[in-house]
Amino acid sequence: MENELFKALADPTRRTILEKLAHESMNASTLRDGMNISQPAMSQHLAVLCKARLVRQERQGRYINYEVDPDGLVAIANWLTRYRAYWPQKIDALKSLLEEMDP
DSSP states (O other): OHHHHHHHHHSHHHHHHHHHHHHOOEEHHHHHTTSOOOHHHHHHHHHHHHHTTSEEEEEETTEEEEEEOHHHHHHHHHHHHHHHTHHHHHHHHHHHHHHHHOO
16 A cells, blocks of 8 residues: 555646646546646546555545545654654654764
8 A cells, every 4th residue: 555655646747637626626637737637647647545544535526536545644743653753752852963973
C-alpha cells in the first residue's frame, strides 16, 4: 500500500489533482480546467490516485465526481508518525553541532 501511495504522490500532476480535490469534489472535466492534460491522461491519473486510496469516486447521474479519500490521508499521517520521533534528536544534534562550530 505504501508503495502505491508514494508512487501516486511522486507525480506533480497527481499532486495538483489532489490539491484541487482538497477544496471540493469535482468531475474529471472540471478537474482538467486550467491544466494542459488530455481526458485519457486525467483518467489514468485518477485511476492511480484511486488505487492508492487517496481519491474516491461517486457516481452522480451521468457524471463521476472525485473527492479526497480520508483513509489515504490517514495512511500518510501514520507513515509520517513513525518517523516523527527521530526529528527532535536530529534537530538537537544539528543545533549542538552548529553551536560548536560558532566561534
